[in-house]
Amino acid sequence: MSKLPNVTPSIFAAMTKLATEHNAINLAQGFPNFAVDEKLATIVAEVVKKDVHQYLPIAGYSPLLTKIAKLILDFYQRKVLIETEILVTTGATQALFTTILALIKTDDEVIILDPSFDNYEAPTLLCNAKAVRIELNDDYSPNWERIEKAITTKTRMLIINSPHNPTGKVWKENDFLALENLLEKNPRILLLSDEVYEFITFEQKHISIHSRKKIADRSIIVSSFGKSFHITGWRIGYLVAPEYLMKEIKKVHQYMVFSVNGIAQAAISDYIDVISVDKLGKFYQKKRDYFRKLLKNSRFELMPCEGTYFQVVSYAAISDENDLDFCKRLVVEHGVAAIPISTFYADGKDLKLIRFCFAKDDKTLENAAKRLCTV
Structure with a gap:
């Protein structure tokens, strides 16, 4: 069956x-x-000669974790703890999947905003939880009245995605204020923020959950090196979460992949030093x-x-x-x-x-x- x-x-x-x-x-x-960028290709050729061919720590390559923390500090003015709040993953897909499997239990409800990427619902269903699909407005902004009405005592997680796939919509400040208000009224709900296109915005700058102090301590934020550096086939991303959530996420991660490709992590760590995202x-x-x-x-x-x-x-x-x-x-x-x-x-x-x-x-x-x- x-x-x-x-x-x-x-x-x-x-x-x-x-x-x-x-x-x-x-x-x-x-x-x-x-x-691929010639600079990255050159770095890969050099990295192959280094001692990065065996298992790395579960959380990730230490120098890369440090670079990620600096990236978040530089762009969002948020200081994250390298040892306990960052996890390198086998792409953003694995980050999303692992997070949901770690934090969602049988009969929980997860709110997903449609149109939505198909990787949100499957892990929810595998947890024997309920995916509650709520449509965005016609302009693809969130309909907060509709979302609030969908919340029940079983609602455990809300998944958001900005910049948005497939529509290219970027959430505005008033959307995040409404989000903060909603989560304040519903303290049990966790937030999973898919931000894999965070560096690909145009006239309007991306607003990250990293910059929302009111809700960062109950949020899991997913990013993608594959999207940012035009290397989708490398399957490498990362997530940031507070330690009490990260402990649970790592429990699943260690049995799903244990650790991520060492050459890729080392190469990206060096590459971050020579490019401007x-x-x-x-x-x-x-x-x-x-x-x-x-x-x-x-x-x-x-x-x-x-x-x-x-x-x-x-x-x-x-x-x-x-x-x-x-x-x-x-x-x-x-x-x-x-x-x-x-x-x-x-x-x-x-x-x-x-x-x-x-x-x-x-x-x-x-x-x-x-x-x-x-x-």
Whole structure:
């Protein structure tokens, strides 16, 4: 008997497979297609010669933990304890999964805000807990009245995501004030904040839970080196949590992976010294603006994109098809792969919206846009 009877294969894998079969341009799955930074490649070549090939401590490579703490202090003015509050993980996915398995018990309720990334619900269900899916507003801001009404005596966790996948929405100050007010009234609820695109924002700066002193001591914050440094295949991220929660998270982590790839940790530790993550937003803003310019004469309607490397568009003026069928036809007939937004909703809500990833080199974006302008 399946423990996840309603969970189907990932839409990301499915669309990538379809794109490969039809030799289509893959703007579906969220990964860059340009070369890794030469500085990082050089560092990796040197790190391989060092003594980093055996098991590292469960929490992570000590120099990297120190660099993470400094990064958080520099960007968010928060001092975290290196020994007890930071954990390096095998990607943000493992960080999310481990956190939920460690902190959620049978019959607990976890509030998830739709449209939502599919990695939130599965671990919740594996805990024999209930995933309570609440829709965001039409502009993808949180509907606090709706969220508050969903809270019961069993509510144990609220999961938030800003910058938001798939919509590119970035929460504003008033959203965080409302969040703090909600958590103050409900002291039992933990906060899991998915901030993997924290350094990829544009006109509006990212506001991190690291900077919210009122609720940081009951929050788990997840970050991703894979997203920040264009190395998604390395599968390396980290989470920050207060010691009383981290103790429980590490109990699960030690049996799930024990420790994370040593070469990757050592290389990233050295790489942090030679790059500036604060320039990442400007890098992707240029790509966003260029991609939007290329699609200006298409029949797609461009939705706002405030962060991440995803652009949501409406195809309502083009077709009445459901978004999954439209995405499949887009691959087969036009040679471009995208992700249907309905798959991010519990009820499959179809607003005729699809998501493109613009973390691609200019030639790829140009070729894709040329095809999309013929749709």
